[in-house]
Amino acid sequence: MAVITPQPGIMDIKLYESGAAHVAGVSNVVKLSSNENPLGPSEAAIEAFRRGSFTLHRYPSSDQAELRTAIADVWELDAERVICGAGSDEIITFLCQAFAGPGDEVIHTEHGFAMYKISALAAGATPVEVKETERVTDVSAILAACTDRTKLVFLANPNNPTGTMIGLAELERLADGLPPQALLVLDGAYAEYVEGYDAGASLVEGCENVVMTRTFSKIYGLGSLRVGWGYAPKPIIDVLNRVRGPFNLSQAAQDAAIAAVRDTDYLTHCRTENAKWRTWLANGLAEVGVPSDTSNANFVLARFADAAEAEACDAHLQAQGLLVRKVAGYKLPAALRITVGDESACRQIVHAVKTFK
Numbered sequence: 565m566a567v568i569t570p571q572p573g574i575m576d577i578k579l580y581e582s583g584a585a586h587v588a589g590v591s592n593v594v595k596l597s598s599n600e601n602p603l604g605p606s607e608a609a610i611e612a613f614r615r616g617s618f619t620l621h622r623y624p625s626s627d628q629a630e631l632r633t634a635i636a637d638v639w640e641l642d643a644e645r646v647i648c649g650a651g652s653d654e655i656i657t658f659l660c661q662a663f664a665g666p667g668d669e670v671i672h673t674e675h676g677f678a679m680y681k682i683s684a685l686a687a688g689a690t691p692v693e694v695k696e697t698e699r700v701t702d703v704s705a706i707l708a709a710c711t712d713r714t715k716l717v718f719l720a721n722p723n724n725p726t727g728t729m730i731g732l733a734e735l736e737r738l739a740d741g742l743p744p745q746a747l748l749v750l751d752g753a754y755a756e757y758v759e760g761y762d763a764g765a766s767l768v769e770g771c772e773n774v775v776m777t778r779t780f781s782k783i784y785g786l787g788s789l790r791v792g793w794g795y796a797p798k799p800i801i802d803v804l805n806r807v808r809g810p811f812n813l814s815q816a817a818q819d820a821a822i823a824a825v826r827d828t829d830y831l832t833h834c835r836t837e838n839a840k841w842r843t844w845l846a847n848g849l850a851e852v853g854v855p856s857d858t859s860n861a862n863f864v865l866a867r868f869a870d871a872a873e874a875e876a877c878d879a880h881l882q883a884q885g886l887l888v889r890k891v892a893g894y895k896l897p898a899a900l901r902i903t904v905g906d907e908s909a910c911r912q913i914v915h916a917v918k919t920f921k
């Protein structure tokens with residue numbers, strides 16, 4: 565008889581709840597549950613994607629040279645140290661596959677992004693959770709959790725779902741204090757929302773043990789195309805390219821991402837709009853009695869008295885077609901994560917929370 569078992573811990577992972585794109589009985593759903601850009605992608609990216617449809621029978625570029633060069637030109641990086649994947653999810657997966665296995669430990673923070681733990685378990689490694697202080701990354705606690713088996717330390721900055729972030733000096737202290745066999749992975753999925761923040765690129769330049777990940781799913785508005793990238797020292801890139809499938813990114817996705825990254829005016833426009841409506845949303849919620857932490861990203865973490873109140877508010881919002889994210893899975897059951905939508909969505913949310921309260 566066959567005895568087929570997955571890696572330890574896999575069956576404890578909860579299946580992803582997508583936050584349905586429709587709600588029964590409600591025609592106009594406003595989706596604010598996945599931190600998507602309400603303005604969508606740059607027109608140039610849409611046009612490039614359309615052009616890609618003429619060559620669907622061809623395999624895509626396997627070395628992704630044009631995309632890597634476009635990214636490197638815009639962010640002033642070395643194209644030889646860029647790797648692209650099907651979303652930054654895939655870069656996280658590559659890192660775990662290549663660097664962590666049975667007996668190894670992978671550190672993630674208490675309210676950190678769920679994929680770190682999932683990818684660690686899938687690689688057979690042991691995820692280690694480190695507590696945050698007041699929902700802010702605690703570098704000393706991370707360093708204290710390191711052992712001679714720590715292989716990867718994942719940290720999103722700004723963090724999801726808290727929206728909090730720590731400064732460059734703290735990131736440097738973390739990179740400097742890690743044991744020699746450990747890699748620090750700075751996840752910059754929301755980095756472009758912070759004006760002037762290089763997402764840790766300068767740390768990658770100066771350290772042998774730091775990797776940065778980025779995505780086209782958030783400010784670039786290309787979540788459906790699944791394009792993410794990593795920036796790392798050359799020896800790390802050389803390892804990651806060995807576990808990367810040669811055709812992991814469709815040509816249309818590469819072409820759209822090239823156009824998107826070059827459209828820097830549109831990026832600035834999206835960042836400015838997000839900052840404006842994020843402030844408006846946070847203030848509006850505070851005025852109706854729902855505080856939130858200062859967010860550096862494109863969402864706010866709205867805080868309720870307890871889990872029951874957060875649940876009830878979520879149901880109230882859903883009944884009106886307003887989809888937000890419950891964060892019980894991140895052990896924040898008294899909070900709802902609300903993506904900063906466009907003006908109309910922000911106004912609808914504040915109005916609905918007011919009527920709930």
Ligand code: PMP
Pocket residue numbers: 599650651652653654677720723724751753778779780781787790791792
């Ligand atoms: N990191 C963080 C912190 C995220 O919030 C997300 C998406 N929710 C990702 C990585 C993955 O994004 P993608 O795979 O779409 O690039």
